[in-house]
Amino acid sequence: MDRLLQSVKISINEKIFLKDPQSSDLGKRIIQESILMISEMGFESFTFRKLGMRIGSNESSIYRYFENKHKLLLYLTSWYWGWLEYQLVFSTNSMADPVEKLKKAIEIVTRATEEDSAFSHINEVLLNKIVINEYSKSYLTKEVDADNKDGYFVIYKRLVSRISQMIQAVNPSYRYPSSLASTILEGSLHQHFLKDHFTSLTNCHGNVAPTDYFIDLVFNSLNKDLNG
Amino acid sequence: MDRLLQSVKISINEKIFLKDPQSSDLGKRIIQESILMISEMGFESFTFRKLGMRIGSNESSIYRYFENKHKLLLYLTSWYWGWLEYQLVFSTNSMADPVEKLKKAIEIVTRATEEDSAFSHINEVLLNKIVINEYSKSYLTKEVDADNKDGYFVIYKRLVSRISQMIQAVNPSYRYPSSLASTILEGSLHQHFLKDHFTSLTNCHGNVAPTDYFIDLVFNSLNKDLNG
DNA sequence: CAAATATAATAGTATTACTATCATATATTA
DNA sequence: TAATATATGATAGTAATACTATTATATTTG
Numbered sequence: 001m002d003r004l005l006q007s008v009k010i011s012i013n014e015k016i017f018l019k020d021p022q023s024s025d026l027g028k029r030i031i032q033e034s035i036l037m038i039s040e041m042g043f044e045s046f047t048f049r050k051l052g053m054r055i056g057s058n059e060s061s062i063y064r065y066f067e068n069k070h071k072l073l074l075y076l077t078s079w080y081w082g083w084l085e086y087q088l089v090f091s092t093n094s095m096a097d098p099v100e101k102l103k104k105a106i107e108i109v110t111r112a113t114e115e116d117s118a119f120s121h122i123n124e125v126l127l128n129k130i131v132i133n134e135y136s137k138s139y140l141t142k143e144v145d146a147d148n149k150d151g152y153f154v155i156y157k158r159l160v161s162r163i164s165q166m167i168q169a170v171n172p173s174y175r176y177p178s179s180l181a182s183t184i185l186e187g188s189l190h191q192h193f194l195k196d197h198f199t200s201l202t203n204c205h206g207n208v209a210p211t212d213y214f215i216d217l218v219f220n221s222l223n224k225d226l227n228g
Numbered sequence: 229m230d231r232l233l234q235s236v237k238i239s240i241n242e243k244i245f246l247k248d249p250q251s252s253d254l255g256k257r258i259i260q261e262s263i264l265m266i267s268e269m270g271f272e273s274f275t276f277r278k279l280g281m282r283i284g285s286n287e288s289s290i291y292r293y294f295e296n297k298h299k300l301l302l303y304l305t306s307w308y309w310g311w312l313e314y315q316l317v318f319s320t321n322s323m324a325d326p327v328e329k330l331k332k333a334i335e336i337v338t339r340a341t342e343e344d345s346a347f348s349h350i351n352e353v354l355l356n357k358i359v360i361n362e363y364s365k366s367y368l369t370k371e372v373d374a375d376n377k378d379g380y381f382v383i384y385k386r387l388v389s390r391i392s393q394m395i396q397a398v399n400p401s402y403r404y405p406s407s408l409a410s411t412i413l414e415g416s417l418h419q420h421f422l423k424d425h426f427t428s429l430t431n432c433h434g435n436v437a438p439t440d441y442f443i444d445l446v447f448n449s450l451n452k453d454l455n456g
Numbered sequence: 457c458a459a460a461t462a463t464a465a466t467a468g469t470a471t472t473a474c475t476a477t478c479a480t481a482t483a484t485t486a
Numbered sequence: 487t488a489a490t491a492t493a494t495g496a497t498a499g500t501a502a503t504a505c506t507a508t509t510a511t512a513t514t515t516g
Contacts, residue, residue, distance in 0.1 A: 019493095026494075042370040047472065058495045060475090068473075136364045142270040144425050153426070160429050176431045176441045182422060183415050183445075190414050191407055197372050198381070201388050203404045213404045217411075220449045247462095254463075275503065286464045288506090296504075 008118065010082035013151050016075050019065045029055045030065055032121040034072060039126040043073060043134045073138050074152050080131050081155045083116070083124065084109055088162060098169040099224055105166050106218060109159070110188040110211045132189045160185060171222040180221060184214050236346065238310035241379045244303050247293050257283045258293055260349040262300060267354040271301060271362045301366050302380050308359050309383045311344070311352065312337055316390065326397040327452055333394050334446060337387070338416040338439045360417045388413060399450040408449060412442050 009022065021027030033055045038046045046069060052059040066072045088108050095101040113128035139153065147153070163181035167174060174180075191210040194202035204210050237250065249255030261283045266274045274297060280287040294300045316336050323329040341356035367381065375381070391409035395402060402408070419438040422430035432438050 024493080044369065048474090049472080058497095059473095060496085061494050063474075064493080133368050136368065139425070140361050140364065140421075141272065148425065157426065157428060175436075176444065178429055179419055179422075179431045179438075179441045180445070182418065182426075182429045183411065186418050187411050187415060190410065193368075194407075194410060197367070197376065198385065200385060201406055201410045203407045208403075210407075213407045216404065217408070217445070217449055220451065221445055223448065252462085276505090277503080286466095287504095288465080289463050291505075292462080 008086060010079050010086065012075060012078045012082065013154060015150050016071055016078065016152060017066055021065050021075070026055075026057060026061065027065055028121045029057070030062055030072075031076070032123075035076065035123055035126050035130065038073075038076075038134065039129045043069070043130075043137060070138070070141075073134060074147070076127060077131055077135050077138055078152070078155050079122070080124075080127050081159055083119075085155060085159045085162070088159070092166075098166065099219075102163075102166045102170050102218070103215060105163055106184060106214050107211050109163070109185060110191075110214050111209065112192070132192050135189060136186075156185075167218070167222065170224060174222055176221075180218060184218065188214060236314060238307050238314065240303060240306045240310065241382060243378050244299055244306065244380060245294055246291075249293050249303070254283075254285060254289065255293055256349045257285070258290055258300075259304070260351075263304065263351055263354050263358065266301075266304075266362065267357045271297070271358075271365060298366070298369075301362060302375070304355060305359055305363050305366055306380070306383050307350070308352075308355050309387055311347075313383060313387045313390070316387070320394075326394065327447075330391075330394045330398050330446070331443060333391055334412060334442050335439050337391070337413060338419075338442050339437070340420070360420050363417060364414075384413075395446070395450065398452060402450055404449075408446060412446065416442060 014020070019027065021031050030051065034046070034051055037051060037054060041050075048062045048066075048069060049059045052062055066075065088105055091108060092101045092104050095104060113124050116122075116124045139147070141147070160178065160181045163184060164177040167177040167180055188210050191202050191204050191213065195204045195210075199205065204213060242248070247255065249259050258279065262274070262279055265279060265282060269278075276290045276294075276297060277287045280290055294303065316333055319336060320329045320332050323332060341352050344350075344352045367375070369375070388406065388409045391412060392405040395405040395408055416438050419430050419432050419441065423432045423438075427433065432441060
């Protein structure tokens with residue numbers, strides 16, 4: 001990614017953590033290693049005790065940063081969506097043509113993730129894997145409404161809203177801009193998952209990317225022929 | 229639903245259970261009450277111990293039917309998809325026009341669930357709520373590939389495949405029939421969830437149903453104008 | 457009626473998800 | 487430089503979870 005990003009910090013709702021993990025060395029190790037561990041063993045098997053052993057620190061010290069592992073997941077996924085949002089805004093900001101702009105936006109949010117050297121303690125490729133496999137668990141809980149009220153999903157909602165607005169800019173009379181925007185984000189995670197585990201349920205594979213599918217889907221819905 | 233269904237039994241992969249819950253009174257109570265409890269308290273808080281207390285039975289007896297609660301969830305969701313599949317096949321079987329047929333199929337799989345008197349111990353409305361809130365947890369695990377190999381998702385896959393075929397019948401040159409079919413099923417659950425918890429992320433609400441959105445989405449993708 | 461089967465009761469285990477307390481190391485400031 | 491604040495570590499403890507094992511008691515079936 002661009003060098004300009006080097007000075008950027010993804011800012012996350014302070015209620016998610018007890019102590020900002022970006023503020024200390026231990027905090028950064030918690031983030032760095034939790035990404036590795038959750039992508040390795042899955043969120044269910046991951047515990048603060050295991051994380052402590054791995055980073056040579058104590059369970060109780062980790063609890064001083066996050067109330068529980070659910071909050072840590074909210075932190076990681078918020079960071080991911082914030083990072084995507086930054087790329088989206090950065091890349092589409094100067095674009096004038098709404099069709100090209102939306103196309104670019106879809107490309108950014110549906111493509112396979114590449115490493116970003118701007119954040120050395122975060123492995124974005126593995127974090128993307130975590131988002132694909134675990135994101136829905138962060139909101140499919142009995143506490144969604146309370147968590148939503150506490151603002152734990154603001155970044156994600158803002159991202160959907162931005163895409164929704166881009167959709168409206170292309171076709172103001174389209175009736176489902178928010179539903180289509182949420183379908184792109186959530187559906188993209190799902191297609192990436194299917195191509196890894198249920199190949200018969202998707203047409204995405206080596207040569208066909210989820211991006212191709214969603215660009216086709218969106219512009220057909222908006223009745224815009226892309227090349228003509 | 230139709231009286232014909234009265235004699236129908238949804239058949240589920242025998243590897244999912246240790247003893248068929250449809251074969252005994254206790255088994256049926258396990259199914260009946262687990263649906264009530266999981267929809268009330270969520271899958272995370274639900275335990276066999278609590279279920280035992282509620283049905284006046286013993287934890288250990290429930291373990292003779294299901295290895296663990298994950299298997300029970302697989303059972304419940306498989307039953308749900310089998311029930312939906314039955315309705316799909318039953319309702320579209322005699323239809324000749326591929327467009328009308330696909331439209332009917334989308335209606336069936338995306339509509340809000342209504343009670344079905346044919347299965348007295350199963351509350352389909354609450355089961356649908358469980359599928360919306362918990363289904364993804366049944367496959368977003370480290371064991372997906374093994375579970376898939378064991379055939380725990382066959383009914384769901386068959387349902388996606390049926391819809392995919394209907395899509396191909398409408399437009400044989402459409403390039404993403406499987407992705408679109410999986411988007412309809414998974415996306416429908418998601419839109420129903422959003423309308424209950426994240427209203428700003430969807431255009432579905434009282435007057436606009438997910439069905440309306442998906443019919444528009446699908447037929448635009450297939451370049452078929454519905455009325456003309 | 458005997459034998460098989462289903463269910464219930466009880467107990468026990470390792471692990472999880474914490475909370476609490478106290479000790480020690482390091483950094484800040486008076 | 488000493489006093490103090492802050493961060494981290496070590497240890498212990500608790501209630502609940504997710505089981506397994508064993509034994510007892512009903513109930514069904516041959």
